[in-house]
Amino acid sequence: MVVTPQPEPDVFCAISHPARRRMLDLLAAADRSVGAIAAHFEMSRPAVSQHLRVLLDAGLVTEQRHGRERHYHFVPDRLGPVREWIAQYERFWDERLGRLQKLLSEGTTE
Amino acid sequence: MVVTPQPEPDVFCAISHPARRRMLDLLAAADRSVGAIAAHFEMSRPAVSQHLRVLLDAGLVTEQRHGRERHYHFVPDRLGPVREWIAQYERFWDERLGRLQKLLSEGTTE
DNA sequence: AGTATAGGTAAGCAAATGCTTACGAGTCAA
DNA sequence: TTGACTCGTAAGCATTTGCTTACCTATACT
Numbered sequence: 001m002v003v004t005p006q007p008e009p010d011v012f013c014a015i016s017h018p019a020r021r022r023m024l025d026l027l028a029a030a031d032r033s034v035g036a037i038a039a040h041f042e043m044s045r046p047a048v049s050q051h052l053r054v055l056l057d058a059g060l061v062t063e064q065r066h067g068r069e070r071h072y073h074f075v076p077d078r079l080g081p082v083r084e085w086i087a088q089y090e091r092f093w094d095e096r097l098g099r100l101q102k103l104l105s106e107g108t109t110e
Numbered sequence: 111m112v113v114t115p116q117p118e119p120d121v122f123c124a125i126s127h128p129a130r131r132r133m134l135d136l137l138a139a140a141d142r143s144v145g146a147i148a149a150h151f152e153m154s155r156p157a158v159s160q161h162l163r164v165l166l167d168a169g170l171v172t173e174q175r176h177g178r179e180r181h182y183h184f185v186p187d188r189l190g191p192v193r194e195w196i197a198q199y200e201r202f203w204d205e206r207l208g209r210l211q212k213l214l215s216e217g218t219t220e
Numbered sequence: 221a222g223t224a225t226a227g228g229t230a231a232g233c234a235a236a237t238g239c240t241t242a243c244g245a246g247t248c249a250a
Numbered sequence: 251t252t253g254a255c256t257c258g259t260a261a262g263c264a265t266t267t268g269c270t271t272a273c274c275t276a277t278a279c280t
Contacts, residue, residue: 010126010128012125012126012127012128012131013126015122015126016120016122016123016125016126017122017237017238018120018122019238021122021195025198028198028199028202033256033257034256034257034258035255035256035257043238043239043240044239044240044241045256045257046239046240046241046257046258046259047238047239047240049257049258049259050237050238050239050258050259051238053258053259065246067247067248067256068246068247068248068255068256068257069247069255069256069257070256070257070258076199076202076203079196079199082192082196083196083199083203085131086189086192086193086196088135088138089138089186089189089193092138092186093186093193127267127268129268143226143227144226144227144228145225145226145227148227153268153269153270154269154270154271155226155227156227156228156229156269156270156271157268157269157270158227159227159228159229160228160229160267160268160269161268163228175276175277177226177277177278178225178226178227178276178277178278179225179226179227179277180226180227180228
């Protein structure tokens, strides 16, 4: 097998786990240490570290050493792909465009 | 382990796979049969069926028998959770709110 | 009837996920 | 230095994911 070096750790994959989304929510409010994050979860601290590693690889967070603590910081820009992908469907929620689309569809064969 | 009957098949999970996102893109443009969808992918047709099943379980698509074909139909409403979750971060892209937040944070102790 | 087409399902498998416990490396404080 | 504390990493494991091939049912055509 060819070892693709970095198939770009997928952001969609990173946010697919509820725990990781909650971690992002926490970090969006404020930078936090691993311990402070782990306090919000039932799972073991290493498990939290592993989730943070996934977020780190996806570029969704950065870490910064602070004494013996590591503070994680939210990087909103990396949510761009998700934001853009979901934005392409906005027309389905937009009433004005919805009405326009309905008008147009009355003239189509579908 | 307790068998949770239906832990609500996660929409975030369903869209985490690139192929499934492309299938939604295709279906957003028009309803399509399985064969028509499979034509856009390298993988086997059963694999496509399995992906469609995931989308179906997540409620992101519906199927409708049409003779011996099954037409899949995009259900945009089910993207709501993703849309809402990403919307909560809009403030990070909004310059005006960004400046407001900066002002507010100067008065907090955290 | 018989045959082709559309598409779901089962079984099998390799690889990835998500957890756990055990341990190690760095930092602070006595 | 000794010990407590923060946190990452390694190893092990059960489960899930994502694919394959083989097979089945249902519809359509002749």
